[in-house]
Amino acid sequence: MADKIYDLGAGFWNVQGSFHLGGVINVGTQCSLVQLESGRFIFLDSYTLTDEIRKQVMALTNDGKDVEAVLNVHPFHTVHCAQMAKDFPEAIFYGSERHPEKVPEVEWADERVESDAVTQRYPELEFSISKGIYYISPNEKVHAGSLLVRHLASQSVHVDDTFMSPPTKILKAVLPEVMLHPTTKQALKDEPDAGKIYCDWATELAHQWRDTRNFCAAHSGLVKFEVGGFEKALVAAIDKARPKLEKA
Template sequence: MSIIQLENGKFLIIDTIEMNDKLRKEIDQLTNNGQKIEAVIAAHPFHTLFFPSFYQAYPNASYYGTPRHLRKITNIPWKGDFTDCNIRKKWEPEVKLRIPAVNFKISFFHFKIFKFCVFAGIFVDACEIGILRLKIGAEFINPLPESSNHFISVFVYHPYSKTLHVDDTIMYTEDPGWILRLIGYKRGTLFFHPSMDSDGLHPTAAAPYLFRDWMKNMLNDWKFDNICTAHIGVKIGGAHEAVTTLLEKTEPVFAKLSEENKKKNPDGILPDGMHPNTNVKDDKCV
């Protein structure tokens, strides 16, 4: 869970954790017994367990989630989900939100002769031939299988503190447990969620590279220094450089996944139940 104070003095709660008396007292003191909580953001489709109890404690805040939150937790009166561009933009420029590897582009080709454009053999003052291209990298609306595909989440960036909040898509551990050490993770390791190698990305040849390119754009636009990840770690300082290095080291994995997907799915067709999200253009709302 992360807590961001806005310029208006109110607070955003990003994800929830199990409440205890100590935490409840701290949040009450910070937010005037919840009166200053402007909104609660559910950023990861599968982080659902503690939202009902948090809502019982703070029912007057506005709650926003992923499509899965709205489907699964029906006792919370959600204000909307993050496929809605206006909700993602709601707290800009103070807080910025993006959904990884979901892009929508329209390309226009212009054919001009002198001051005119020619289309179908006819001279007109202006014309555009548009080609619609969907760029799809990962499933956000209905991630399947539910038992393992916990890869995609909403990235939340707070420029003032230079902090990036990421649930599961990127993970960090300062002191890995024995299971993580057993599979090769060392102290201070930053890594992508293991489901990226199996179900996390769409099963197309393009998907791994779309996610990689989305990450590159994010790194170019967001100059964070700290990263807050779910479950096991917060990295203070040096996070931008560390994520950049992680992305570079993962290039062979992207190439391998792309080649495997190309063999299994040469036509790049999305299986039933997966969604091309179409309200994002180069990470910006359309």
């Protein structure tokens, strides 16, 4: 599967790339490029850009010089950070507490990507960190928690792992458009009502971001919605999972 870049309008581009699980199965990954009101750019997530996509991104960003920051919004997505730092050496790299531990060769900003300081720096975006589940799970195989981002102008949501869509055309025919990450139950915090807290957070997010048109997910691609479609799909996924999660 070749890498693809989607121009979603209003200064938002989503790159759907490749990530081979165990070096064999391509489960996909992503990054997004956002043009700020200042005319400069930021990336959401790191990904190694190649060939025509790299040329297009470099043409848009003055050969990378206009990229001011890279916001790495998933604590466990670290594979491409070092290469991204080489490709965009003038950019500020924001990450979670886990990023400097796993990729120490990158010069990371002192401010965490989920901090209020970063949120306030980019009014073009809305952020929501998953609640009720671990943002950084003590289990390295549990990746359900993340920092979700919504680009207001293009009505695009960029999310890694927390919410997904079916990854193939065959599965899209039989599965719902939006699903919860399969490790969500394992990611619940060891706290009272963690399942309810998670479900309430996700439901409220669905309502707040109901006008989402573009759903960009790391391991399952791009889904386009009519207004209200994302809200309906996410609420349905939460309602289905709520009984099991609240009993956990």
